[in-house]
Amino acid sequence: MAVPLKVSRAPGVLIPSLSPSTSFARFFGETSFLGKDEVTERILSVVKDFGKVEEGKLSPTAHFNKDLGLDSLDAVEVVMALEEEFAIEIPDAEADRILSVGDAVTYITAHPHAV
Amino acid sequence: MPPPPSAMSPLAMYRNLVRAARSFQDYNVREYALRRVRSGFKENASTDAVQAELLMHKATKELRTMQRQATVYNLYAGGMKSILETKGVA
Numbered sequence: 001m002a003v004p005l006k007v008s009r010a011p012g013v014l015i016p017s018l019s020p021s022t023s024f025a026r027f028f029g030e031t032s033f034l035g036k037d038e039v040t041e042r043i044l045s046v047v048k049d050f051g052k053v054e055e056g057k058l059s060p061t062a063h064f065n066k067d068l069g070l071d072s073l074d075a076v077e078v079v080m081a082l083e084e085e086f087a088i089e090i091p092d093a094e095a096d097r098i099l100s101v102g103d104a105v106t107y108i109t110a111h112p113h114a115v
Numbered sequence: 116m117p118p119p120p121s122a123m124s125p126l127a128m129y130r131n132l133v134r135a136a137r138s139f140q141d142y143n144v145r146e147y148a149l150r151r152v153r154s155g156f157k158e159n160a161s162t163d164a165v166q167a168e169l170l171m172h173k174a175t176k177e178l179r180t181m182q183r184q185a186t187v188y189n190l191y192a193g194g195m196k197s198i199l200e201t202k203g204v205a
Binding site for chain 2: 072073076077079080092095096
């Protein structure tokens with residue numbers, strides 16, 4: 001989803017080589033959302049690689065603490081591993097609310113800059 | 116900059132400490148800092164409220180120290196990796 005940006009330019013300054021159809025919005029602040037299946041798959045592989053989880057218990061709806069047996073510190077580390085995987089930074093307030101694989105999927109699919 | 120300690124939950128503090136520890140480029144320093152943060156939190160997992168507050172103050176100081184030292188250390192980091200960081204290169 002591309003959000004059109006307003007490009008402010010000094011009056012009288014023209015950029016002649018660009019055709020009128022060329023949109024500046026293509027170059028700045030372009031956002032894209034990742035698909036749910038892809039995100040789920042990548043999250044599960046990150047959680048698996050974390051090492052403290054039994055593979056059999058892993059599911060797209062698993063709760064970090066109740067289902068996977070991770071303590072709150074491990075959960076913090078998992079969320080940080082997800083930040084690394086998707087090249088985003090999750091603020092403290094949001095990160096505290098990611099308590100299950102499902103929460104993480106919801107957050108990351110809604111994140112415009114996750115890659 | 117992290118928020119003031121009063122505003123930070125222990126988990127947020129943990130997150131910030133781990134983040135600061137990870138920012139060291141030097142393998143030995145980084146791994147030590149990570150180990151130290153983890154063991155410190157595990158050690159004091161069950162502590163009373165008064166002690167917890169004192170520990171949070173200590174953690175705030177340590178966090179600032181770590182952020183400062185990471186900046187200084189990284190200025191002098193040679194960019195050379197420890198052999199332990201290189202995977203599959205024999």
